Amino acid sequence: MKAIEDLVSMLARLPGIGKKSAARIAFHILKADEHYAASLAEKILALKEELKFCSVCGSYTDEDPCSLCTSALRDKTVICVVEQAQDVMTIENSREYRGVYHVLGALLSPLDGIGPDSLKLNKLLDRIRDQAVTEVVVATNPTVEGDTTALYIKKILENSGVKVTRLATGIPVGGDLEYADRLTLARSFRSRVLF
Amino acid sequence: MKAIEDLVSMLARLPGIGKKSAARIAFHILKADEHYAASLAEKILALKEELKFCSVCGSYTDEDPCSLCTSALRDKTVICVVEQAQDVMTIENSREYRGVYHVLGALLSPLDGIGPDSLKLNKLLDRIRDQAVTEVVVATNPTVEGDTTALYIKKILENSGVKVTRLATGIPVGGDLEYADRLTLARSFRSRVLF
Numbered sequence: 001m002k003a004i005e006d007l008v009s010m011l012a013r014l015p016g017i018g019k020k021s022a023a024r025i026a027f028h029i030l031k032a033d034e035h036y037a038a039s040l041a042e043k044i045l046a047l048k049e050e051l052k053f054c055s056v057c058g059s060y061t062d063e064d065p066c067s068l069c070t071s072a073l074r075d076k077t078v079i080c081v082v083e084q085a086q087d088v089m090t091i092e093n094s095r096e097y098r099g100v101y102h103v104l105g106a107l108l109s110p111l112d113g114i115g116p117d118s119l120k121l122n123k124l125l126d127r128i129r130d131q132a133v134t135e136v137v138v139a140t141n142p143t144v145e146g147d148t149t150a151l152y153i154k155k156i157l158e159n160s161g162v163k164v165t166r167l168a169t170g171i172p173v174g175g176d177l178e179y180a181d182r183l184t185l186a187r188s189f190r191s192r193v194l195f
Numbered sequence: 196m197k198a199i200e201d202l203v204s205m206l207a208r209l210p211g212i213g214k215k216s217a218a219r220i221a222f223h224i225l226k227a228d229e230h231y232a233a234s235l236a237e238k239i240l241a242l243k244e245e246l247k248f249c250s251v252c253g254s255y256t257d258e259d260p261c262s263l264c265t266s267a268l269r270d271k272t273v274i275c276v277v278e279q280a281q282d283v284m285t286i287e288n289s290r291e292y293r294g295v296y297h298v299l300g301a302l303l304s305p306l307d308g309i310g311p312d313s314l315k316l317n318k319l320l321d322r323i324r325d326q327a328v329t330e331v332v333v334a335t336n337p338t339v340e341g342d343t344t345a346l347y348i349k350k351i352l353e354n355s356g357v358k359v360t361r362l363a364t365g366i367p368v369g370g371d372l373e374y375a376d377r378l379t380l381a382r383s384f385r386s387r388v389l390f
Contacts, residue, residue: 001246001255001256001257001284002245002257003238003241003242003244003245003246003257004242004246004255004284006238006241007235007238007239007241007242010231010234010235010238011235013231014220014223014224015216015219015220015223016216016219016220017220021210021211023281023284024210024211025209025210025211025212026242027281028209028210029209029239029242029243030242030243030246030255034243036205036208037239037240037242037243038240039205040202040205040206040236040239041235041236041237041239041240042236043198043201043202043205044202044224044232044235044236044239045232045233045236046198046201046202047198047199047202047221047224047225047232048224048225048229048232049198050197050198051196051198051199051225060196060199060225061196062196062197062198086218086222089196089199089218
């Protein structure tokens with residue numbers, strides 16, 4: 001049974017997978033047709049080999065520069081700043097945004113020793129200058145680190161003439177006031193909109 | 196991004212993994228060290244190659260017969276009958292049972308065309324006769340199919356002198372009456388024990 005135990009302990013290290021789910025998954029793979037296991041293993045290996053980072057915006061891509069940066073359909077004068085490469089895919093899935101992206105790679109966190117030099121900010125400033133950018137949408141998470149980073153970006157762009165915006169924080173769609181936490185509720189009051 | 200999308204769609208077919216969890220897992224693998232992805236892929240392939248079924252009891256094993264069937268520490272006069280091979284591991288994890296096992300491979304389900312011939316019942320009867328078995332513990336799930344199968348086994352062993360028992364059904368440890376479903380509650384009443 002070592003083969004099962006080995007796989008279960010590897011799977012249990014994945015996010016959101018406990019020991020029980022890992023066992024269920026392992027047995028599922030074991031019972032699935034031969035092709036599935038081989039194909040799953042192959043896709044896992046392909047992931048690391050095929051994916052690169054875009055040298056312009058820093059998001060995941062097959063080709064450099066990425067399809068978003070080279071697309072004629074995207075508005076190059078608006079840059080959405082995100083923490084990590086996968087945030088680009090999350091935002092793309094919402095099909096709301098038509099500009100381009102910039103991945104910071106980290107958020108400011110003085111306690112963890114992550115200062116402005118750890119973020120790809122110089123590259124962002126270069127892009128803003130070279131491409132006649134008019135708006136920077138800061139899409140960092142509404143956490144202490146995300147808020148700090150957003151404020152920092154707002155500050156360094158203060159006299160650049162670029163409009164700096166931030167994603168709205170509030171009660172999620174389909175959410176319930178009763179279950180909203182105090183801070184979210186406070187923020188959604190502060191950012192209330194005309195209706 | 197094809198590499199990510201491919202892996203996400205493979206992962207989303209696993210039990211308990213939706214599209215969002217699949218994406219989280221894919222990004223985790225992408226960000227994990229090189230060694231993890233290679234090792235995970237290898238374990239998935241090894242699973243199918245290394246695991247066999249025990250020719251005696253039918254459970255998963257590295258060597259045939261399995262370590263449970265050959266162990267001198269296990270009581271060969273008690274056989275626990277389970278539906279599928281992975282149930283053996285589940286029961287072993289509870290560290291309560293010291294007998295041996297018999298995997299049926301399926302449960303009776305007339306509507307799906309699964310009759311007694313689809314179950315490894317003849318082999319069970321052979322083992323009972325050859326090994327002086329005194330007790331058969333039927334550990335099928337408390338579902339319609341599991342109950343039907345348990346009753347069928349009880350019936351075919353009626354005049355064999357072998358004691359046929361069944362796992363207790365009732366409110367789970369740490370459970371709450373309020374959340375127990377009607378059938379579970381009814382069964383736990385019917386099977387109430389002296390305290």
